[in-house]
Amino acid sequence: MMRIAVDAMGGDNAPKAIIEGVVLAKKNFPDIEFQLYGKEAEIRKYLDDEKNVKIIHTDEKINSDDEPVKAIRRKKQASMVLAAQAVKDGEADAIFSAGNTGALLAAGLFIVGRIKGVERPGLMSTLPVMGKDQGFDMLDLGANADNKAEHLLQYGILGSFYAKNVRNITNPKVGLLNNGTEETKGSELTKKAFQLLSAEPSINFIGNVEARELLNGVADVVVTDGFTGNAVLKSIEGTALNLMALLKDAIKDSGTKGKMGAFFMKDSLYSLKDALDYSRYGGAVLFGLKAPVIKTHGATGPEAVANTIKQIHTMLETNVVGDLVTQFETGTIAPEVQSD
Amino acid sequence: MMRIAVDAMGGDNAPKAIIEGVVLAKKNFPDIEFQLYGKEAEIRKYLDDEKNVKIIHTDEKINSDDEPVKAIRRKKQASMVLAAQAVKDGEADAIFSAGNTGALLAAGLFIVGRIKGVERPGLMSTLPVMGKDQGFDMLDLGANADNKAEHLLQYGILGSFYAKNVRNITNPKVGLLNNGTEETKGSELTKKAFQLLSAEPSINFIGNVEARELLNGVADVVVTDGFTGNAVLKSIEGTALNLMALLKDAIKDSGTKGKMGAFFMKDSLYSLKDALDYSRYGGAVLFGLKAPVIKTHGATGPEAVANTIKQIHTMLETNVVGDLVTQFETGTIAPEVQSD
Numbered sequence: 001m002m003r004i005a006v007d008a009m010g011g012d013n014a015p016k017a018i019i020e021g022v023v024l025a026k027k028n029f030p031d032i033e034f035q036l037y038g039k040e041a042e043i044r045k046y047l048d049d050e051k052n053v054k055i056i057h058t059d060e061k062i063n064s065d066d067e068p069v070k071a072i073r074r075k076k077q078a079s080m081v082l083a084a085q086a087v088k089d090g091e092a093d094a095i096f097s098a099g100n101t102g103a104l105l106a107a108g109l110f111i112v113g114r115i116k117g118v119e120r121p122g123l124m125s126t127l128p129v130m131g132k133d134q135g136f137d138m139l140d141l142g143a144n145a146d147n148k149a150e151h152l153l154q155y156g157i158l159g160s161f162y163a164k165n166v167r168n169i170t171n172p173k174v175g176l177l178n179n180g181t182e183e184t185k186g187s188e189l190t191k192k193a194f195q196l197l198s199a200e201p202s203i204n205f206i207g208n209v210e211a212r213e214l215l216n217g218v219a220d221v222v223v224t225d226g227f228t229g230n231a232v233l234k235s236i237e238g239t240a241l242n243l244m245a246l247l248k249d250a251i252k253d254s255g256t257k258g259k260m261g262a263f264f265m266k267d268s269l270y271s272l273k274d275a276l277d278y279s280r281y282g283g284a285v286l287f288g289l290k291a292p293v294i295k296t297h298g299a300t301g302p303e304a305v306a307n308t309i310k311q312i313h314t315m316l317e318t319n320v321v322g323d324l325v326t327q328f329e330t331g332t333i334a335p336e337v338q339s340d
Numbered sequence: 341m342m343r344i345a346v347d348a349m350g351g352d353n354a355p356k357a358i359i360e361g362v363v364l365a366k367k368n369f370p371d372i373e374f375q376l377y378g379k380e381a382e383i384r385k386y387l388d389d390e391k392n393v394k395i396i397h398t399d400e401k402i403n404s405d406d407e408p409v410k411a412i413r414r415k416k417q418a419s420m421v422l423a424a425q426a427v428k429d430g431e432a433d434a435i436f437s438a439g440n441t442g443a444l445l446a447a448g449l450f451i452v453g454r455i456k457g458v459e460r461p462g463l464m465s466t467l468p469v470m471g472k473d474q475g476f477d478m479l480d481l482g483a484n485a486d487n488k489a490e491h492l493l494q495y496g497i498l499g500s501f502y503a504k505n506v507r508n509i510t511n512p513k514v515g516l517l518n519n520g521t522e523e524t525k526g527s528e529l530t531k532k533a534f535q536l537l538s539a540e541p542s543i544n545f546i547g548n549v550e551a552r553e554l555l556n557g558v559a560d561v562v563v564t565d566g567f568t569g570n571a572v573l574k575s576i577e578g579t580a581l582n583l584m585a586l587l588k589d590a591i592k593d594s595g596t597k598g599k600m601g602a603f604f605m606k607d608s609l610y611s612l613k614d615a616l617d618y619s620r621y622g623g624a625v626l627f628g629l630k631a632p633v634i635k636t637h638g639a640t641g642p643e644a645v646a647n648t649i650k651q652i653h654t655m656l657e658t659n660v661v662g663d664l665v666t667q668f669e670t671g672t673i674a675p676e677v678q679s680d
Contacts, residue, residue: 130582131589142519145527179482179570187485187567211574215582228571229525230519231564234551235575242470242555243583246615250608251473262605264597270588275586 001033002316004309005080005092008038009061010099011298012110014041014321018098021305026052029313037079058082064298072110080104084111087291093290094312096283100299105143108286109291113332115321117328120144120151121288122226123295124159125233126167126281129217135281136214137163137224138177142230143286149192151293152176152223153200158287158324159221160203165270165320167220173207175209175219185206186286189225197223209327211235279304282311291322292321341392342656345432345511346508348378349401351375351437351638355379357556358438359386362502362643366392368646369653375432377419377462398422400473403440404638408442412450420444421573424451427631434652436623442465445483448633457668460484460491461628462566463635464499466507466621469557475552475621477503477564478517482570483626489532492516492563493540496628498664499561502544505660506651509562515549515559517568529565537563551575579618622651632661635643 006022015038022034027187033052036043040057047053060077072081080099084107086092095112097104097331107125114121122140129135137159140147156174163172177192178186183194185208197205204239209218211232223233247269251262262269283296292315296308315321346362348355355378363386364375373392376383380397387393399466400417412421418437422446426432435452445463446589456463462480469475477499480487496514514650516534518526523534525548535603537545549558564572587609593636623636632655636648640657655661 065608068587130586144531145525163419171467177571179485179567184486190485190567204618212578212581214575215578224571227519228568229549231517231572232575233570235554238552238555239576239579240583241552243612243616246470246612247587248606250611251605254605254611256610257604258608261601261606261608264601265591265594265605266601267596268594268601269658272583272586272588276583292349313595 001031002313003033004312005034005035005037005048005086005091005095007080007083007095007099008036008043009077009340010097010104011211011296011300012064013299014098016046017043017301019043019064019299020192020302021309022053023048024306025309029309032309032313032334035083037086062103064100065116066100066103068100068106071100071103072106080107081111084293087112087285087293091250092230093316094294096294096305096308096312097309098295098296098298098305101295104293104295105286108289110291112291115288115290115325115328117331118154118288120147120154121286122151122155122158124162124287125284126278127236128275128278128281130215132217132273134217135167135278136217136220137230138214138224138233139169139287140224140226140229141233141284142226144226146227147225149189149196152189152193152225153196154288155223156197156200156203156205156221159223160294161324162287162320163220165318165323166314169220171204171207172201172220174221174223175206177214177224177232178208179200179210179249181208181210204270213277215260225277244273245275246249248284251314280307283308285315290325292319294314342434342653343373343375343425343432345375345377345435346419346436347423347437347439348376348383349419350437351636351640352420353639353641354438356386357641358645360381360642361640362393362680363388363402364642364646365649367602373491375423375426377426379408388556392631393589396422396646400410401416402443402581404440408440408444408446410448411440411443412446420447424448424633427452433656434634436634436636436648436652438638438645439631441532441635442624444633445626445636446500447628452629452631452633455628455630455668456664457671458494458498458628460487460494461626462491462495462498463569463624464502464622464627465577466618467573468526468555468615468618468621469634470555470558470615472558475507475618476557476560476562477507478554478564478569478573479627480564481567481573482566482568485531486567487565489529489536492529492565493536494535494628496537496540496543496545496554498553499563502627503560505658505663506654509560511544512560514543514561514563515546517551517554517562517564518548519550522549526607533563549679574586584613585618615634620647623648625655630661632656
C-alpha cells in the first residue's frame, strides 16, 4: 500500500472539499492508504466509509494568514505538521495539503528535509500548453526569492527527471526562461545558468525561452528563479482571469444578441475555460525533498483534490523521488552546489 | 514648432505604416515638424504633401537582427542613428522608431544620453487596466537585465512624474512588483527597494503589488527590475494572444452553432480585442534620457504610429523630460545612485 498523509484541514473549503476528493480518489486507487489529519467529527461528515482510511484526530490547524515558519515551530499538533512528521517518521510516503503554502514549504524543508545535494528545493507545477492536451513543468514558482545559477541547474535536472518519469516524456526539452533567445542574452544569473545547463550531460537543454512562448509549448521543462517564476505564473493567471471576466461582461453588456450568441457558443466557452484549468495535471510539487510534498490551490474543489491524489499515486508508483535521492546521493547526476 | 525625428525605415511595415501614421498625425498636430529619416523615394510614395515635413535621405538602415551596439557604432548613416544624432545636435526634440529595440536603447544611451543623476534609464509602457478606460505605467520592461534597488527607486520617481504630467493623474499610486504584498516579502533586491521607495517623499508609494493584480489597476505606476518586467510583459502578451487564438479555434471547431453565436457576439469579441490593445496609449518610452525616445512594436500599423506621435506631442507639450532634467540636476528629487 502507498500511504498518503492528508492535511484534511488546509484550504478554504476544508475539510469538505478535501474529504470529498479523497472519496473520489479512493474508488480509483484501492492501493492507497489515506491518513487523514484533522478534526475527526468534521472529517467523518464527508467520508463514505473507512476502507483504506485512518483518521488521526487533532484540534490544531495552521491558518492561511499564519506566519509560516513560526506556525510550523509553535503549532506542533497542527494537522499539516503531524502529516509532515508522519512522513519523516516513515509512517507515510507523501503529504498532500491545500493549506498555507509558506507553511507547507517550511514543513517540507524543516520536517521532511531536503534530498542530500539539493540545496534549494523548488516549487513546480505542470502548466497547460494552449490548444494541446499537453503541459510543461515550470520551476521554481516561488519557493525561493533569490536563487543562484547552480540552483537553476538543479531545477533543470529535477524538472527533466519529473517529465521523464512521471509525465512519460522521452528526452524532455529543458528551456531556461530568459529575456531573449540568444545565448548572450540575460542577467548575470541566467547567463551563468545557461553555461551550467549547457554543460550538463543528463538533460536535453534547448537554450533560452521567452515568456511569450511558454503557453505555446516551447519546452517540456522551464527553469527559472523563484522570484521570476512566481511573477510569471501570477501574470498568466491574472491575464487569463481578467480576460474571462471581460468576456463575460462583454456578453452581458451586449444585450439580447450577445446573450443569444453566448448561448450558441456555450460549448466553445466551456472548452476555453477547460484549457486554462491546469488542476487536471494535479498540484504543485515542492521538488527536491525526500518525499513528495504536494500543494493545491486553497480554493480547490473535490475534482482537483482527486487529480492531485492521482499525481501523487504516479509519483509513488514511479518512485521518482526515491530514484532522485539515490542519484543525487551517489553523485550520478548533479554537481554539489557551493554554499556561500 | 515641436520637431520629431522619425526613423522612417524601422519596423516590419516600414516605411509604409510609418509614413501613413505620420500623415494621420499631421492632420491633428499642425504644430509638429516631422523630420523623416530614410529612403526619400520610398517615403514620398506614402506622403500626401510636404507641409511640416522634412525628408533627410539616407540609404542605410538598422535591421531587426543587427547586433544593437555594433549596429549603432558601425552604421553611422542609418536612419535611426541620424535621427538620434539630430536630437543630440539640438535639431530635433524627440525620436520615434518602430525598429530594432536594442539598437534604439543603445542609440538613446550613447547618442542622446542620460539625464544627469539617472543611472539606468528604464523602458516604460502604459498597459491597459481591464474593463476600464485607464492604464498603468510599468518600468523597467527590459532596458536592463540587472538592476539595483536604487534604480528601482528612480523608476518610481520617473514613472510617477510621467503619470502626473503626461497622463494627468493626481497623486499617482506607485507599487513595487513583488512576490507577496507584505512588507517582509521579496528578494534581497525588492526588500531594499521597498525601504528606499517608502522613504521617498516625492511619490505616493502604496507598497508591494502582485503580478496577478496588475491588470486590475492595483497601481498607477508599477516598478520592477528589467528582467522581471520583461518576463511579466511577455507573459501577459503571450497569455492574451493564446487565449484569443484559442477562442477563435473553439468557434471554428464548434460548427454552425458556434459560428452563429460568434456572429451575434461580434461586437463583444471586438471590444475584448480592443481592451487588450494598449497601442492606444502610444509606444514604450526609454525614460531617463535627455529627450523623449519612443519605440512602438515592429509590426505596428498607421493608427498605432499616430497614437504614439500624439503621446510624444503630449510629452513635449508638458515638457516632462525637460522638467525631469531640471529636477534631477538641481537635486530637487532623487538621490544619486552609488556606482559599484
